[in-house]
Amino acid sequence: MAAGSESKLQLVHRHIRAFPDFPKKGILFRDICPILKDAAALTAVIDLFEEHVRNNHQQVDLIVGLDARGFLFGPLLAQRLGIGFVLIRKKGKLPGATVSVSYDLEYGKAEAEVQEDAVAAGQKVLLIDDLLATGGMQRQVWWKKRATRSWNKKCDKGLNKQDKCQNHGKASLPQ
Numbered sequence: 001m002a003a004g005s006e007s008k009l010q011l012v013h014r015h016i017r018a019f020p021d022f023p024k025k026g027i028l029f030r031d032i033c034p035i036l037k038d039a040a041a042l043t044a045v046i047d048l049f050e051e052h053v054r055n056n057h058q059q060v061d062l063i064v065g066l067d068a069r070g071f072l073f074g075p076l077l078a079q080r081l082g083i084g085f086v087l088i089r090k091k092g093k094l095p096g097a098t099v100s101v102s103y104d105l106e107y108g109k110a111e112a113e114v115q116e117d118a119v120a121a122g123q124k125v126l127l128i129d130d131l132l133a134t135g136g137m138q139r140q141v142w143w144k145k146r147a148t149r150s151w152n153k154k155c156d157k158g159l160n161k162q163d164k165c166q167n168h169g170k171a172s173l174p175q
């Protein structure tokens with residue numbers, strides 16, 4: 001990693017606070033609010049995301065953000081990359097035809113939805129969120145195809161068999 005990138009990562013680290021036992025006993029809550037309050041830290045996060053995407057993904061057509069904290073970073077990254085942004089929202093918030101999925105979180109359960117026409121056949125999307133805990137949200141929303149039936153139908157049409165809705169892995173900045 002370049003020296004510039006390393007110091008950006010340190011800057012990001014310094015702007016993540018840990019709160020033990022929130023919202024429940026036993027959970028170490030990672031609070032990203034200080035990143036948002038600090039222009040340099042926020043710029044550093046988006047710089048690192050942009051660098052990661054440009055170095056690791058040849059083609060990304062859309063950034064898909066997870067409700068709610070994925071919305072804080074997703075549109076900024078999408079704008080940097082010159083591509084669009086799609087919202088995956090908690091159930092009941094999006095108009096028109098949607099597909100939905102239930103999933104378990106580190107603490108509790110949730111149900112998310114995306115508009116059926118949000119992603120076109122063959123488009124490559126990159127999911128973004130503030131934090132990976134159990135990874136339940138990401139797994140359910142994208143990697144388990146059963147939940148994204150209509151996206152997969154479109155993918156089936158747009159891609160060849162080997163390439164169908166392929167998962168190209170996950171990455172996070174501060175580990």
Ligand SMILES: O=P(O)(O)OC[C@H]1O[C@H](OP(=O)(O)OP(=O)(O)O)[C@H](O)[C@@H]1O
Nearest residue numbers: 067068069105106132133134135136137
């Ligand atoms: O790796 P996982 O176990 O899936 O947990 C991570 C998810 O949990 C949080 O969202 P949450 O729905 O709790 O709340 P939010 O509406 O504040 O983003 C977080 O923003 C991630 O989306």
Ligand SMILES: Nc1ncnc2[nH]cnc12
Nearest residue numbers: 028029030031106131133
């Ligand atoms: N440990 C954690 N910190 C912040 N947000 C979370 N969402 C799920 N687990 C979390």
